[in-house]
């Protein structure tokens with residue numbers, strides 16, 4: 001599995017200033033190259049190189065290799081389409097290859113800047129250090145909210161798939177973000193508290209409508225996304241660990257249906273929740289794959305009104321949003337738990353393949 005490990009650099013204030021200048025200069029050079037490419041219709045690396053290599057080096061004071069990385073970055077930006085001229089933010093990530101970047105001493109990097117190479121220490125946890133063992137290819141220099149990072153591409157081997165004879169069914173909802181077939185609920189209370197606090201603040205800022213208020217609004221939405229992403233990491237990790245510990249696969253409803261079901265909820269939750277929901281799902285799929293836990297996607301038909309004990313399907317099994325109460329056998333449960341158990345049963349049926357690992361959704 002390919003992924004990017006963000007490694008935080010800890011430059012001195014002088015080094016940070018130099019990195020900032022370097023990144024700014026590279027992006028200015030990319031903007032210049034982008035305009036050249038646009039005018040001449042020379043979008044690919046080699047034609048653009050022929051057209052602008054010497055000029056960009058001279059104008060922006062870049063070394064040969066830095067100029068080549070800039071040309072490649074611009075050419076890459078045009079591979080998707082050539083409909084609009086690309087612009088580069090002053091802090092857009094800048095690729096570095098082995099000729100202008102390397103790791104030294106296990107805790108620092110040597111990186112090219114406008115005044116030559118500098119050695120900058122980095123900090124990283126145990127998890128990231130393990131990932132670094134699988135690094136390959138280029139890295140990206142990035143500045144995010146005033147902090148410096150190296151994004152390191154890693155190709156991590158997937159864990160050996162675990163053999164499993166059962167599945168842990170998972171239902172995603174609103175009040176409980178996730179409920180598993182063991183009956184464990186992962187609540188959205190903390191998220192809901194933050195969400196409503198922030199939406200009050202947002203409403204106030206929107207009324208004001210000033211430039212400063214708009215800036216503040218963007219910041220708020222970033223904070224909320226980060227909080228939600230953190231919660232999603234915690235929940236997906238717990239789900240995958242629960243499955244792995246007990247030697248079970250994970251069962252999820254297949255996505256096409258979830259979209260349909262979520263349509264109704266969309267008005268109450270809005271874009272952010274839909275984003276958060278897709279993210280949680282992809283976190284589960286991704287962490288499961290890394291842990292060797294198979295993920296099975298099941299047909300979700302009638303999972304909410306079918307009884308997980310006796311199989312009776314009836315609208316009357318759902319007296320209200322939160323309750324499942326079977327008219328056939330009298331089984332009562334929280335509605336989400338009943339759904340998760342139905343998903344579990346369907347996933348378990350599909351298990352004979354056993355070792356299959358689902359693609360990340």
Ligand SMILES: [Zn+2]
Pocket residue numbers: 307308309310311312326327328329330331
């Ligand atoms: Zn029943």
